[in-house]
Amino acid sequence: MNKSKIIKIVILISAVIVITIQFIQVDRTNPKVESELKAPKEVLTILKRACYDCHSNETKWPWYSKIAPISWLVFRDVDKGREYLNFSKWDGLTKEGQNYSKNSIIEQISKDRMPLWIYKIGHSDAKLSKSDKDILIKWATMKN
Ligand code: HEC
Numbered sequence: 001m002n003k004s005k006i007i008k009i010v011i012l013i014s015a016v017i018v019i020t021i022q023f024i025q026v027d028r029t030n031p032k033v034e035s036e037l038k039a040p041k042e043v044l045t046i047l048k049r050a051c052y053d054c055h056s057n058e059t060k061w062p063w064y065s066k067i068a069p070i071s072w073l074v075f076r077d078v079d080k081g082r083e084y085l086n087f088s089k090w091d092g093l094t095k096e097g098q099n100y101s102k103n104s105i106i107e108q109i110s111k112d113r114m115p116l117w118i119y120k121i122g123h124s125d126a127k128l129s130k131s132d133k134d135i136l137i138k139w140a141t142m143k144n
Contacts, residue, residue: 021068021069022067022068024068024072025068025071026065026071026072026074026075027075028059028061028065028066028071028075030057030058030059031057031088032057032088033056033057033058033088034057034088034089034091034092035088035089035090035091035092036087036088036090036091037087037088037090037091038091039139040139042135043135043136043139046128046132046135046136047087047136049125049126050114050115050123050126050127050128050132051087051114051115052087053078053119053123054077054078054081054082054115054116054119055081055082055084055085055086055087056082056086056087056088057082057086057088057089058088059078061074062074062122064122073118077116077118077119085101085104085105095144098144099143099144102139102140102141102143103140105136105140106136106137106140106141109128109133109136109137109140110133110137115127115128
């Protein structure tokens with residue numbers, strides 16, 4: 001077999017794989033908002049911009065979240081993100097739970113771990129400025 005034939009076969013097999021995996025779809029429905037976080041408007045604006053896609057039930061699913069295998073990665077982040085911290089269930093947390101989450105938010109933000117780096121590639125507006133961080137940290141420092 002010559003080289004160009006091998007290349008054609010590889011392309012064909014890849015195409016078949018890419019098409020086949022499109023049938024493995026993820027569940028992109030948003031569960032109901034249960035008990036939304038109440039916070040000052042400036043805090044909510046930043047959280048909605050930078051965190052809500054993964055940490056709430058109000059995820060805005062981007063077009064590429066429909067294309068496997070990217071869809072699987074997006075789904076994993078949203079699913080895991082909601083499990084760790086879900087602002088749509090915030091008011092249902094105990095005071096201790098809220099304080100714990102606030103400490104965790106301070107830690108994640110000050111170490112630049114959140115929002116996830118991969119998310120910032122497609123969402124440049126999610127980057128937190130120094131003043132965004134100050135506003136969030138000030139809010140999260142006030143405990144119940
Ligand atoms: C692209 C999805 C995504 C975005 C956007 C995002 N997170 Fe996360 N977050 C995750 C995932 C996934 C986890 C689970 C832990 C991990 O995989 O690192 C997580 C975990 C956390 C945790 C818990 C950490 C722990 O170890 O207990 C906090 C707190 C958090 N995120 C805060 C935020 C804040 C605040 C923002 C916005 C500034 C944000 N996240 C934006 C996906 C995201």
